[in-house]
Amino acid sequence: MQTIPDIPVDDTAWVDVNTTSGVAVGAKMLITLKSVTWCRLYEGATPPSVDSKDGILLTNTNFPYATSTILSDSLKIWAISAREGRSLKLSVQPL
Secondary structure (H helix, E strand, C coil): CCCCCCEEECCCCCEEHHHHHCCCCCCCEEEEECCCCCEEEEECCCCCCCCCCCCEEECCCCCCCEEEEECCCCCCEEEEECCCCCCEEEEEEEC
């Protein structure tokens, strides 16, 4: 399978990880945080508001990297930077 380019994420809008990566909604995938800035991940048909704190934090506090496995039959996955004014990159791999 061809490598999926890294996905840039900032704090101004939720990024549709499925559409941006080309991984179908409901497909199992691995998301890896490739930056020191924490990322908020949210699963749903539509994203919450930009200032929402819903979802889970993907952080590299205890390790030099952080990953999240998205299970089969999930809804659309959204990502946003958890820190104002900071951007980050995600690597996405279908599993």
